[in-house]
Amino acid sequence: MSTQIHEADATARRHPIAQTMHAMVYDGYGNADVLHRTELPIPRRLPGQLLLAVQASSVNPIDYRLRRGELKGLLPFGFPRVPGYDIAGTVAECADDSAFQPGDRVIAYLDHIRGGACADYAVCSIDVTAKLPDSLPDEEAAAIPLAGTTALQSLRDHGKIQAGQRVLINGASGGVGMFAVQIAKSFNCFVTAVASAPNEAFCRQLGADEFIDYGEVSFTETGARWDLIFDAAGKSGYLESRRVLSDSGRFVSTEPDVQGMMMSVLTWPLSKRGKVMLAKPNADDLRTLIDLYERGKLKITIDSRFPFTELGAAHRRVEDGVDRGKVVLLNG
Structure with missing residues (x-):
């Protein structure tokens, strides 16, 4: 040629x-x-x-x-x-x-x-x-790039994650969830991972402090409270998650449907907010993820x-x- x-x-x-x-x-x-x-x-x-x-x-x-x-x-x-x-x-x-x-x-x-x-x-x-x-x-x-950026922006930019918070990751063993668990731990948060029972050991290896098998119980029925719920799997909703959010807690989802978009608008004035996020390509975020990898905080x-x-x-x-x-x- x-x-x-x-x-x-x-x-x-x-x-x-x-x-x-x-x-x-x-x-x-x-x-x-x-x-x-x-x-x-x-x-x-x-x-x-x-x-x-x-x-x-x-x-x-x-x-x-x-x-x-x-x-x-x-x-x-x-x-x-x-x-x-x-x-x-x-x-x-x-x-x-x-x-x-x-x-x-x-x-x-x-x-x-x-x-x-x-x-x-x-x-x-x-x-x-x-x-x-x-x-x-x-x-x-x-x-x-896409999965790591989605997790980082969801937790940091939309979830406003802070050290010491209780963070729940739904779909913790998947592509985005894998990054989210480790990123949340890098913020020194207490992390609850939600996935199927065979993935418990994997989620704990990622750093999860607590594990919920969704096949046994819904995290919305546990009676616990979280400051930030990140639905990396797009399988839960704001309305059912709201009751297990702490005061001023945040719910972030990756599911860009009409219902989710309405949630972002309607909950904006509320203390317990919901947000559907769409990741935005950004070199600084890629460098942040690379830095976490080099420091041994991201596998x-x-x-x-x-x-x-x-x-x-x-x-x-x-x-x-x-x-x-x-x-x-x-x-x-």
């Missing part, structure tokens, strides 16, 4: 880049069988952006929900689509005056509304990209690994329900 020079800036630093790349795409909504490999033009880097060579990614529930068409009212048209928001890889091209240089190992939480990570190359803004330390392998790094658990070419199987794995950690994709 011939070499193409991207003239996004007057001067740019780059590795030689071919004109086309392999990508996993879907041309219409449907089950995981619609995912297939194709060849696409390499995306053009614009000023303020980096072109990244993708080494690894991961699958999040939003990926299969978009593929199934659950949000087609918000994201119509625009096929073929390249799914995925998490990237671990290297800088392939950047501006001459960039803080990055070609070959830098990085992670990124893509700021494109439709994704784009499951390809040989992707572009993203500089301010959603963070350099990786040598201590953090690509496959673990790829699990961090990454990988449920399973798939090559990019088996993206359909990876989607099905997440749709079926992942008990512990993240599903990671490896390119090559």
Whole structure:
């Protein structure tokens, strides 16, 4: 393949880049069988952006929900689509005056509304990209961006977490919950983990102080109180959780449905507030998560690994329900 020079800036630093790349795409909504490999033009880097060579990614529930068409009212048209928001890889091209240089190992939480990570190359803004330390392998790094950012922003920004609080994480063993338990512990909180009975040991290894088996009892019926309830699984609601919130307690959910959006508006004046959050890509948050990893306060658990070419199987794995950690994709 011939070499193409991207003239996004007057001067740019780059590795030689071919004109086309392999990508996993879907041309219409449907089950995981619609995912297939194709060849696409390499995306053009614009000023303020980096072109990244993708080494690894991961699958999040939003990926299969978009593929199934659950949000087609918000994201119509625009096929073929390249799914995925998490990237671990290297800088392939950047501006001459960039803080990055070609070959830098990085992670990124893509700021494109439709994704784009499951390809040989992707572009993203500089301010959603963070350099990786040598201590953090690509496959673990790829699990961090969306899930880790969701957990961090939910607890810190929306939950207003404070040291010494009682924090409950519903769905504690899953991709987001895994991060949330450890982040809450880094704030020196007392953490209650809610998951299925077989995941108790795993949740306690993450640092949970207390465990509730949702198959035996609902946390809303225990009579206990929490200062912050984070529903990482999107399976509980504000109304039932409100009675086990302490005065001025907060409920945060990751389920962006109409009922949840109404909750955010209607409870804003109340002492016990509810909030549905949508994570925002942010390099500073990625650096915070990397720092927790380097200080031994954040461990990454990988449920399973798939090559990019088996993206359909990876989607099905997440749709079926992942008990512990993240599903990671490896390119090559």
